[in-house]
Amino acid sequence: MLEIKCPYCGKRSQNEFSYGGDATVKRPMLGEEISTEDWDNFVYFRDNPRGKHTELWHHVSGCRQWFKASRDTATHEIFDTCKMNEAFNE
Amino acid sequence: MSNAYRTKNSTGLINKNKKINFSFNGHTYHGYEGDTLASALISNGIHLIGRSFKYHRPRGFLGVGVEEPNAMVQLHEGNKSEPNIIATEVELVEGLKAKSQNCWPSVQFDIGEVNNLLNRFFPAGFYYKTFMWPKSFWMKIYEPFIRKAAGMGVAPLQPDPDRYEHNYEHCDVLVVGSGPSGLASALAAAKNGARVILAEDKANFGGSLLTDEVTIGNMSGKEWANDTVAQLKSLPNVILKKRSQVFGYYDHNMTVMIERVSDHQENPSKYTPRQRLHYIRAGEVIVSTGSIERPISFGNNDRPGILLASAAKEYMTVYETLVGKKPIIFTNNDTAYSTALEFLKNDITPVILDTRNNSNGELVKEVKQKGVNIRFNSGIADTKGHLKIKSAVIGELDKDKENFTSLESIDCDCICMSGGWTPTVHLSSQAGNKLKFNEEIDAFVPDKKRQRESAVGAANGSFTLNQSLAEGFQVGFDLSNKFTDNNIETNTPNSKEPKYEKHERLWCMPLPQGKKPKRFIDFQNDVAVSDVELAIREGFRSIEHVKRYTTLGMAGDQGKTSNLNGLQYVSNIEKKIVPEVGHTTFRPPYTPVTIGAIVGREVGNHYLPTRKSPIHNWHEEKNAVFVAAGLWQRPRYYPKESENMNDAVNREAANVRKNVGICDVTTLGKIDIKGPDAPEFLNRVYTNAWLKLPVGKARYGVMLREDGMVFDDGTTSRLSENHFHMTTTTAQAANVLSHLEYYLQVVWPELDVNVLSTTEQWSGIAVAGPKSRELLSKLFPNIDLSNEGLPFMGLVDTNIDGIFARIYRISFSGELAYEVNVESNFGLHMWKRIMDEGKAFNIEPYGTEALSTLRIEMGHVAGAELDGRAVPFDVGLNGMVSKKKDFIGKRSLSKEAFSSEDRQTIVGLVPLDKRTKIPEGSHIVENDKVASPVPKLGHVSSSCWSVEYNNPFSIAIIKDGKNKIGKNLFAVSPLKDISIPVEVVSSHYVDPDGERVRS
Numbered sequence A: 001m002l003e004i005k006c007p008y009c010g011k012r013s014q015n016e017f018s019y020g021g022d023a024t025v026k027r028p029m030l031g032e033e034i035s036t037e038d039w040d041n042f043v044y045f046r047d048n049p050r051g052k053h054t055e056l057w058h059h060v061s062g063c064r065q066w067f068k069a070s071r072d073t074a075t076h077e078i079f080d081t082c083k084m085n086e087a088f089n090e
Numbered sequence B: 001m002s003n004a005y006r007t008k009n010s011t012g013l014i015n016k017n018k019k020i021n022f023s024f025n026g027h028t029y030h031g032y033e034g035d036t037l038a039s040a041l042i043s044n045g046i047h048l049i050g051r052s053f054k055y056h057r058p059r060g061f062l063g064v065g066v067e068e069p070n071a072m073v074q075l076h077e078g079n080k081s082e083p084n085i086i087a088t089e090v091e092l093v094e095g096l097k098a099k100s101q102n103c104w105p106s107v108q109f110d111i112g113e114v115n116n117l118l119n120r121f122f123p124a125g126f127y128y129k130t131f132m133w134p135k136s137f138w139m140k141i142y143e144p145f146i147r148k149a150a151g152m153g154v155a156p157l158q159p160d161p162d163r164y165e166h167n168y169e170h171c172d173v174l175v176v177g178s179g180p181s182g183l184a185s186a187l188a189a190a191k192n193g194a195r196v197i198l199a200e201d202k203a204n205f206g207g208s209l210l211t212d213e214v215t216i217g218n219m220s221g222k223e224w225a226n227d228t229v230a231q232l233k234s235l236p237n238v239i240l241k242k243r244s245q246v247f248g249y250y251d252h253n254m255t256v257m258i259e260r261v262s263d264h265q266e267n268p269s270k271y272t273p274r275q276r277l278h279y280i281r282a283g284e285v286i287v288s289t290g291s292i293e294r295p296i297s298f299g300n301n302d303r304p305g306i307l308l309a310s311a312a313k314e315y316m317t318v319y320e321t322l323v324g325k326k327p328i329i330f331t332n333n334d335t336a337y338s339t340a341l342e343f344l345k346n347d348i349t350p351v352i353l354d355t356r357n358n359s360n361g362e363l364v365k366e367v368k369q370k371g372v373n374i375r376f377n378s379g380i381a382d383t384k385g386h387l388k389i390k391s392a393v394i395g396e397l398d399k400d401k402e403n404f405t406s407l408e409s410i411d412c413d414c415i416c417m418s419g420g421w422t423p424t425v426h427l428s429s430q431a432g433n434k435l436k437f438n439e440e441i442d443a444f445v446p447d448k449k450r451q452r453e454s455a456v457g458a459a460n461g462s463f464t465l466n467q468s469l470a471e472g473f474q475v476g477f478d479l480s481n482k483f484t485d486n487n488i489e490t491n492t493p494n495s496k497e498p499k500y501e502k503h504e505r506l507w508c509m510p511l512p513q514g515k516k517p518k519r520f521i522d523f524q525n526d527v528a529v530s531d532v533e534l535a536i537r538e539g540f541r542s543i544e545h546v547k548r549y550t551t552l553g554m555a556g557d558q559g560k561t562s563n564l565n566g567l568q569y570v571s572n573i574e575k576k577i578v579p580e581v582g583h584t585t586f587r588p589p590y591t592p593v594t595i596g597a598i599v600g601r602e603v604g605n606h607y608l609p610t611r612k613s614p615i616h617n618w619h620e621e622k623n624a625v626f627v628a629a630g631l632w633q634r635p636r637y638y639p640k641e642s643e644n645m646n647d648a649v650n651r652e653a654a655n656v657r658k659n660v661g662i663c664d665v666t667t668l669g670k671i672d673i674k675g676p677d678a679p680e681f682l683n684r685v686y687t688n689a690w691l692k693l694p695v696g697k698a699r700y701g702v703m704l705r706e707d708g709m710v711f712d713d714g715t716t717s718r719l720s721e722n723h724f725h726m727t728t729t730t731a732q733a734a735n736v737l738s739h740l741e742y743y744l745q746v747v748w749p750e751l752d753v754n755v756l757s758t759t760e761q762w763s764g765i766a767v768a769g770p771k772s773r774e775l776l777s778k779l780f781p782n783i784d785l786s787n788e789g790l791p792f793m794g795l796v797d798t799n800i801d802g803i804f805a806r807i808y809r810i811s812f813s814g815e816l817a818y819e820v821n822v823e824s825n826f827g828l829h830m831w832k833r834i835m836d837e838g839k840a841f842n843i844e845p846y847g848t849e850a851l852s853t854l855r856i857e858m859g860h861v862a863g864a865e866l867d868g869r870a871v872p873f874d875v876g877l878n879g880m881v882s883k884k885k886d887f888i889g890k891r892s893l894s895k896e897a898f899s900s901e902d903r904q905t906i907v908g909l910v911p912l913d914k915r916t917k918i919p920e921g922s923h924i925v926e927n928d929k930v931a932s933p934v935p936k937l938g939h940v941s942s943s944c945w946s947v948e949y950n951n952p953f954s955i956a957i958i959k960d961g962k963n964k965i966g967k968n969l970f971a972v973s974p975l976k977d978i979s980i981p982v983e984v985v986s987s988h989y990v991d992p993d994g995e996r997v998r999s
Ligand SMILES: [Zn+2]
Pocket: A006, A007, A008, A009, A010, A059, A062, A063, A064, A065
């Protein structure tokens, strides 16, 4: 079980959080003209890197804030977490 | 004679003043306080304890602790019965009942032993080779056979009556194992102020200090251990846990420890748990788990009475028990000589066989000085004795130690063997540590760590006491410095222990000439040297493959005594060095853990939290049958007297259509939405338009996922300019909230909106049926409930009995209906008031079944239709989709596939006979007579008995549904072996124009 540092609450056990996927994916703007291919890339396709991954977590059983984490997908090491409007301290 | 095998001196940890009676295989014996089941049996001269897994060979004790592969017993009886318990880990307690397993009719005479005679038919890979085909034999013949043959203990059929608890702990430093290095680390870390947990698997702290004759400072090892434990106990920042095994090391330094709380207590109180599972999140973990002695493979090396030399020594020194009175000690190293010295203290002179050509170690010298003849360059070829070792065939080895030059038979009643020591690296390995091979000790030791874990002492391959203590004090201090600023260092005391000479790299004896006795490597899984040879001969090379093919190291003991010997043997045959062969993966749990401990208190009603509406008790009083809706308990129907479910549901639903019904809808998800951008947000979240919804009005809304599939639906109302009340389905309430939060926090943070779950703050009561207006008008005489005063999709705030109430004119049943919302605490009061007032209108409560019937008849979609595979077009919600604005998931709807004629879309079905109810999940086919696979048009999502038309009605999702209306098809359920001719009709079966809700 991972130990995740919520930027609002501090270190908590993984069972308080839910995973939210790749944090670098940007949703197209509303009303934006977008090709089917670009849309499909947004909806369906995600990279699956081995190593460092910037991802979203949601503190569902806590403060209910979404935040970003930088995690190694192979070792589960979490390098840093930050609020949505912040950048990692790296 | 009872307890005939006790040592002369009482210097161990046995309390001879307290006799403890127990039974084994129906015979009554006694031992003493401090005994394990193993030591008590051995002191009564009993070594035969069970039968082996594959060949049903008689087996006794090999070890003295967790490493024990053979001595598994069934403990207790009835619902407390527990299989596969290692006798060396069971503390003796008054009245303990144990019996042998894997034998029938008795451990002395076991029918299954025929497997041993047939052993040439049970080679490695036997199961793979034999039970492959014919396929039809698998279920009826092979599987029962394997199950019976492989059956070890018997699991009880009754529920476990014992109590198990879970506990969460945090500490700076967790020390696993309380031998010299563990005690040293714990002391150093604790004195420096770190929060320390020290875990010891056994009933006594001290590890090897309890058995080894050493000096630390001016104390004996044992005294130093006691003194250190006393110091630790006096410190407030230390938790000491004995009988506690850390069995798993997971991510981010999460370890799990099982504590045996009351198994050893004679009369534990009712609320004392039997075991406690501790989840320990440790800042740093010190692995001081010591080492386990290696056996040696020789002919018939598995007879009862053949055991590890270290085990024999611990039985003598700790448990005051003699494993035999005519011992042979067989070793490739110096440490076994300490066992010889213990025998000598009891006036027993062992025969000593040493594979080495000589040794000048201090212990060896001491034994020599006592006049014991040591046979160097010697080994054991074979043994005799059916149920207990009687004699050994021994001899001298040739120069290359590949053959015996001479053989002779000598009598014995036990053999104490030692093949050197294996560091217990399991936890480090579980933590992701890449092990390295240490050639000095011929074993793997921790190397590159991935987590905050440090091995010390024997677990780190440091086999001398000096090294162990130095490492322990140093690492304990260094790690604790991470957590405190005290910088208090504890000095390492001087220590004295015998000097040892090196072991010999020889763990497998040659066969006696002309004979092929089995030389076991893995005792628990009955894997012999010949099995490993066979696997290699058949082409298995990877150690992971050899392991699976032979099952070496795959038993419950995880190869604690067999892994390295197996590796060593593979490396010998392959002419590779061990590190090239590699090692298999260590996985948790280190020792078997009872399911009860893993489950903890999450049993029965504690399995999941139960959510109850404030009206729950009323439903219960009215005989409601409940159904789980997620965590909620909802009334399914309210049977009267002899009614069955169908009768009750039809009555309840018909009463809504005819009079008025009342339904508890408190479980619906409710979300409070506030902020200047709230209308804009809803406009993006829902498929329809929201900007112009007037204050005081509700609107039905549909949400999609980005892939265009319907996610949820519900009614949302505008309470004031920037304040909305959203309802969701019961099932999706939590997901919808997360979804909204995601878009507000991650995607559109610029929107000024707040969302908050208010599901539990409101109690919702649906009042539905043609008489609902009349009823509520009586209850709320001050408000205008006329069609003009409160039109469909309107809402009004009012008061009753001083309670705030909000009345929505919304309908799920398709009838004229209202939903009264009050603060949860007043839900029951409101409900009762409506019931009282409703008597005059023949009001009756209805449950979820009638609720379903009503919505199915009306063709309202719900969870069964909105199953994550439906776009709005599929389920008749096209009208809900705005063409003008963009919203979540809209871009996906323009994908070609979603508007194809082949899409499966919603229809109604009526059986042609108007009698046969169509099972949900049935397939819809055009022709049920063609050969399979029959082309499938779709499936039945919801079924009910239409109370309006008094015949069955179903909703189905079928290919090109709109154009199938009026056609006859078949609903087939291969599960129930039925085929029902049906007519396709509109899904809006009752009141298709929705006149009633607007009446
Ligand atoms: Zn938080």
